[in-house]
């Protein structure tokens with residue numbers, strides 16, 4: 001086993017690429033395992049990569065044999081909530097079956113440490129705020145249900161096969177690498193901050209604002225935004241915590257929420273551009289407020305979000321969107337950089 005090697009499944013995605021950067025900075029060698037279905041070759045910048053699917057068991061076993069990782073960080077998933085309502089089979093197949101294949105390959109390869117990307121969506125509509133880890137779980141869509149089912153699967157594998165795992169329940173990942181190397185690039189983009197910025201930059205005509213009659217101070221929905229670099233840092237800490245801990249479920253958020261209007265106002269201030277807004281009806285099951293109680297993660301991981309204040313989140317996301325839009329093919333050169341190993 002290579003003590004420094006970590007297999008990062010889904011490492012070519014938004015959060016996974018930031019996790020790879022944090023691992024590299026922490027002295028680890030991240031090896032990306034990704035099918036590039038929603039990830040990007042240009043995001044693979046911090047170590048080698050294997051392009052293959054999570055459900056391809058022979059490819060996974062070969063990867064374990066060649067890389068000999070001490071642990072796996074598993075971020076691979078389909079993540080679009082609305083799409084998961086329309087196409088649940090895709091989500092159960094990719095997220096659940098993919099994870100089952102991964103866990104079986106880990107057991108066969110004697111790799112026993114896993115950090116898993118879970119989500120605040122496992123809680124559904126909150127019964128109380130802020131949301132702590134013991135809050136009832138009532139996911140409202142196929143996406144959240146697959147994540148909650150995977151957490152149950154992890155418990156069973158921990159019991160039967162001595163798997164050690166940390167399920168990290170992210171709230172709203174946001175922002176971009178402060179060094180400008182990587183950032184958010186979902187297709188289609190459904191996340192608020194990149195959409196607001198893209199509207200300010202004139203890349204889309206207007207921002208659809210879903211509801212202004214929530215029972216919040218300004219009538220718009222409130223979410224807990226956590227900077228992607230802070231999330232990435234928590235993954236490295238979770239790996240280290242698994243030396244002592246056997247199973248962890250941790251909320252990764254800041255404990256503070258911002259409304260849609262606050263996000264728009266901050267983008268307008270930082271970008272010095274107006275954001276045209278069109279009001280649309282509320283989305284079904286949309287909560288008025290989702291805010292984490294991150295006390296447990298802060299204590300166990302000795303973790304403090306350092307970049308998750310709103311101006312830093314928006315400034316880094318703004319810089320990234322500007323870079324992306326001003327040279328569309330910016331990082332495409334990296335496609336042919338030779339760091340991608342095809343299986």
Ligand SMILES: NC(=O)c1ccc[n+]([C@@H]2O[C@H](COP(=O)([O-])OP(=O)(O)OC[C@H]3O[C@@H](n4cnc5c(N)ncnc54)[C@H](O)[C@@H]3O)[C@@H](O)[C@H]2O)c1
Nearest residue numbers: 010012013014015035036037038039054075076077117173
């Ligand atoms: N972005 C958020 O705000 C947020 C919030 C909560 C939880 N999460 C979770 O974090 C993780 C990463 O999210 P993201 O925003 O970086 O998404 P992303 O789409 O940018 O990254 C997902 C990566 O997984 C890869 N992938 C998907 N299915 C695969 C498969 N079958 N085999 C191999 N690779 C596969 C994709 O190619 C992509 O690179 C996901 O598990 C998501 O559920 C994200």
